[in-house]
Amino acid sequence: MINEKTMELLISSFPKILEFGLKVTLPLAVIAFILSTVLAVLVATVQFAEVPVLKQICRFYIWVIRGTPLLVQLMVAFYGLPLIGIHANPFVMAVIVFTINEGAYSAETMRAAMEAVPAGQLEAGYCVGMNFMQIMWHIILPQSFRTAFPSLFNALISMVKDTSLASSITVVEMFTRTKQIAGQSYNYLPLYIEVAIVYLLFCTVLTFVQKRGEKILGSYGVRK
Amino acid sequence: MKLLEIRNLHKKFDSTEVLKGVDLTVEKGDVVSILGPSGSGKTTLLRCINFLEKADEGDLVFGEKTYHLPKTSRDDISSIRKRTGFVFQNYNLFANKTVLHNVTLGLTSARHIHAKAAEEKALEVLRKVGMADFAGQYPSQLSGGQQQRVAIARALATDPDIIFFDEPTSALDPELTAEVLEVMRELAHEGMTMIVVTHEISFAKEVSSKVVFMAEGKVVEEGHGADFFENPKEDRTKEFLRLTKN
């Protein structure tokens, strides 16, 4: 079924596909994921602390982002940002959009995790004289991060696959590169299966990293 | 010397009044036991004194100053909390911190004391409650009695003027209760000022300089130590003592 020519094509294209995976797809997902986690912690903290006005702004942000497709957000940024004087290259723009998009979802994950920390933890913190931010930093954030970690990591794995949408704003990532190679050879299916396997490989590695991460974060002696 | 006084404390949850004008005076070195049936407002009283609940009415005299409870500023609340300790019924140890760090956190984070000095102080108070050997463990690895002793060490570490105990042994088995009461007994003998909400009548009899009996959001009767138990005046008190005698 796989003739010699197809085999040759698969072998010669593999490094090219992998290169764009390692140079574009993974960095895009990982950088956006890290930034989105920082954003999510801020947005979740504002809500957890019930900061007036800011809290409403955060709710609005989450409402808009979760209620519109990522693809539309990418397009709006691509055509809209230059209008307000922001001329970023498409990769940077994609990082920004993925960060803002993922930030909204992760903020909800983090908020739920913060609310799941028993109230007594906060009260005990007050009683030893800590202020809200100190308790956040030492008690609430570490505990809620531990709770949220698997969900956050799931989001990262989703994002690795969603990066192909960045092609819509001219970012040449792994899938677009595969499409180009396929277009030159008129041999689509084998190459798409090949790129699927590379995505699968990335996600398998990330799942492994997640397992290790959960071990490292530990469960404070609960399972020993 | 008067250390703390509560005057006319009122607290409502929604429309039900849980505290209906409570007055309480605590002298330095006092061990005040608060008794009373479940739901009488004992926990709420302690929580209002430490601002975990906001009182609707009342004043707090603490040290030299008088604070109007519903309108105490954030800074005043913080400075009052830094001079008090609180021991909860369910311990509330920081789940993500080791025993040692449970005790040092109030020193390093809240008071900016150097880590080394904080650790020394923590080990000193942990030794006192017999938990120094468990410094590296997490709360989930300890028994309830051990957790409560760590919680007492955590409260002690910051050298508070007074420690509030809210039924510190009511979640514990009898033998674990004994080890916690032993630590509290020692503190009482050392002159630590404490307010203890408890159901342990014999403990209250033994260590209290003052006993307060509450019912339905009011102080029904108060008396001095053993005298309170021998000559209760109010019918409600007599009935409560009769029912709790076993």
Ligand SMILES: Nc1ncnc2c1ncn2[C@@H]1O[C@H](COP(=O)(O)OP(=O)(O)O)[C@@H](O)[C@H]1O
């Ligand atoms: N956060 C709260 N919201 C509503 N009602 C409360 C709350 N905390 C306590 N109560 C009510 O206040 C009353 C006194 O409670 P509490 O102070 O816990 O009593 P005690 O400690 O003496 O058992 C009870 O009827 C209880 O149901």
Ligand SMILES: [Mg+2]
């Ligand atoms: Mg209670």
